[in-house]
Amino acid sequence: MAGKILIIDDEKNMRHMLMSLLEKEGYTAETAASGSTGVKMADRALKQDAPYDFILLDVKMPGVDGISLLQENRGIFSRSMVIMMSAYGTIDTAVSAMRHGAFDFISKPFKPDEVTLLLERAAEHRALKNENLYLKNQLGQIEERFHFSNMVAKSDAMKEVFILAKKAARYAITVMIFGGSGTGKELIARGIHKESDRADKPLVAVNCGGIPETLMESEFFGHKKGAFTGATYDKKGLFEEAHGGTIFLDEIGELPISMQVKLLRVLQESEVRPVGDVRTRKIDVRVIAATSRNLKEEVDKGAFREDLYFRLNVLTITLPSLSERPEDIPLLCDHFLKKFNRKLGSRVTGVSPSAMKLLLECDWPGNVRELENVIERSVVLSDGDRVEPDSLPPAIAGKTPRKENNEGSFTPEGFSLKVAMRQLEKMMIQRALQETGGNRTHASRILEISHPSLLSKMKMYSIT
Template sequence: MQDDSGGPSRILVVDDEENMRHMLASMLKRDGYEVTTATDGQAALDHLAAHAADYVLCDIKMPGMDGMTFLKTIQSADPAPTIIMMSAYGTIDLAVEAMRRGAYDFISKPFKSDEVRLAIRKAEERDRLKRENQHYLAQIRRMEERFRFGNLVAKSSAMRRVFELAAKVAPYDTTLLVLGESGTGKELMARAIHHASPRSRKPLVPVNCGGIPEALLESELFGHVKGAFTGADRSRKGLFEEAHGGTIFLDEVGEMPVALQVKLLRVLQESEVRPVGQTQSRTVDVRVIAATSRDLMQMVADGTFREDLYYRLNVVSIDLPPLRERGEDIPLLCRHFIEQFNASLGRAVQSIAPAAMARLLRHGWPGNVRELENVIERAMVLSDGEQLRERHFDLPACRAAAPREGTFAFEGYSIKQAQRIMEKEMIIKALTATEGNRTHAARLLEISHPSLLSKMKLYGVTL
């Protein structure tokens, strides 16, 4: 009987019969509602234009604007009240038509008082559930925002620190160096930083420095003038000029030839590019984000990467950890990819079976997040139900994760002692992956909830 503000629900009774209006108003006021009345559809619209109502009890047959016309008109209101239609000429066809036009319920006259009360209480319950769902969805969205930076999702402490650093440097034009193994999401990080920056309205131009032939890379980056070389039948802007006002992403910058590194250094120092065959330089306003999976410091020591360029690029470095070092992100990433592929593949997959998730958590992920994405897509293509099972995943045992630094390596011969150590390790891993949710951890471990609690007490696990 309460609206969103905590007060009584407001009901508008619309009927051309004075006795009906009086009877309904008296009954509903006794039940604690705030009630007003109107004589026809137009009067109801006029009233609603000045006074809000949560529910409208509306007759269909009325002089002037009838109930169906009112129902059609009120649907454009924001927010539209919940409409319950009434009629002494109640038929199934009429009720269906009223529902089709947006009515929540239909009551045939003559009716008992309890029928009206029940209809309103059902409407109140529906609205309460809608409000709760909206509240929960808002909470979920807020939680997701905590675990998201651009299109990157993670909840591990390592990645949260990465997100915090990226968010801090995004507003500035500082040159960035993104480090990480192949598949960790270096380009996604560059895009997220660009879209969180003041340059977001201008283009982000990605360049794969290892995928363009050395003879063409200089022209691709800096452009050329007509006749600069064989085949240059017209002048062409380079990618730095294409990115003017925005960001250029130099992926695999460690693959850039040494001769070209000198020219890149000049761009970083002078904010100028010189097209091939041109004597005049052109000013460019570009933020540079570089990325590599190689050890640039070792390349500097080997003489294959310029030291001065390294320090120009490495003003701020963002190191993306491999997936094998942040296993607690795997369930979150799986949900993200399932939602993504549900949309693109037209599927309705809801979950991953506990045994399958345990296998995903054990895998070494040499291809990192990109490999996980491909594995989830393949599993969804092969599955035909709402749950992905172990048989849908092709993960060779030989590629299981190597023990992480700090993991206890058992060197004795006692199987019982080794089993206890392994059980404790797996319990900690499952609790970490589920953020301490013991029910979900028990499912991952494929043991009962009481059994998990017993083992946690035995091994002194307090997560």
């Protein structure tokens, strides 16, 4: 069928003529003799999720103005292509009709071909509109997959992190974030808070390694006036400041054992007792902790309490280093360029291929934070509209890419050809994996061996 049409016109002959014409063309046509009846029919169809594809609406009807009817019921007509009809058509009337949501205007009397051609045009427009909405929806889903709060990524490792973080945001559970310096632990914590139902409440970020041990209890839980020398007034602790919201305990591995005991009680009882006070105070705080240390090893060494470790470790998010996800580097560069262009008023729009190659070859011990600093520096030093190698730090710009480093540098141990061949084979596999960003299928292709053979050799040489 060509589509479903509603004809709203007070003239019986006009309704009958249009219905006969359109049914011959393959349309399903229904009629309404008044504006109010037409609105009820359109509303009913919309509620049944089967709106009319097209509505032919007369401008002049007894007791109602078709354009006013369209304007007042725009929501009901929103999913239909509305074509206005009138025997008193003027340019002003046509403009007014289209301004209020009509697709087009046709003057009576009209030839049958005029109506069918206009409907065909409306159908094409409708198809393009639906396709555009579909593509925008798909683009929105892609953007959502690549973004979490202020973080961007497209690597599988970071997509998993984003999925976990979004799930964590739905519930007020304790989250433990592991990752090296500069990997974005605080950004993940802020994203979880922002996506949660506590977003309108405080987020208090604390660097556990930056508070002197003697002041730590007072900072965390507050104190009463006169509790110790210098306590000249009552002070709220950080946990009380975060009441109703979230507290982010960064570098929690730096907490001394004495403070770990007190923190455990706060997590178990949801209450704090300020220094010098005899009463406890109930708190409602969601705890997110982070560390760059291996807490399990710290527990084994006795440097971190096992009971606190298990109390914090409800949901774990581990952030990969930047060197483990090089495919994110171009996306991050674009993100930081836009950020610093806004901040600095510059117009550096991209990274040249030669500069990008150097960025991809870097080990990034400082992770994303280091890359961000490099891009900011490059934006300041760039003379053109792209980041070039000469605007990169000397440690990066002067670095010989790994591929060239390995050329001609192979020196086998001893004189055994068998041993030398194994060493060379291992080196070539490692180079291929570095070149392809860890893509084993691609690596096997450039090595000219089968994928199962590559996996077997990786296992034999303990290559991960």
